[in-house]
Amino acid sequence: MSHTILLVQKTQAASSKTYIECSSVAVAMDEVIKMYEDYLKNKYPNKERIEFDVNEVLDMVFNLPDCAALVLDTRSGTYIPHDKSWIQKQVVVRAQSRAR
16 A cells, blocks of 8 residues: 555636545545545535446546646655546546446
8 A cells, every 4th residue: 555645626726726645546546536426416416326437537537627646655755746647547447446
């Protein structure tokens, strides 16, 4: 498990920048998926059940003004930066593992 920091900017406003500390890449990807779930819950507050496809989560990541992940490399003790494309790939991996 590698400590992971998600850096997210949800809107064009600089004040929307935030970070989320996670114990692993898997937990960080769960947080990305949860961001989309929360968006849908806010958009459809009266729906009891909300279903979505992983491609919708990938689109959300793509459309964020900024999104990156810093993953701890335990050998060097430094954080390795990753971009949206890497996050999208990791979301797919996580979604597949959750579906099993």
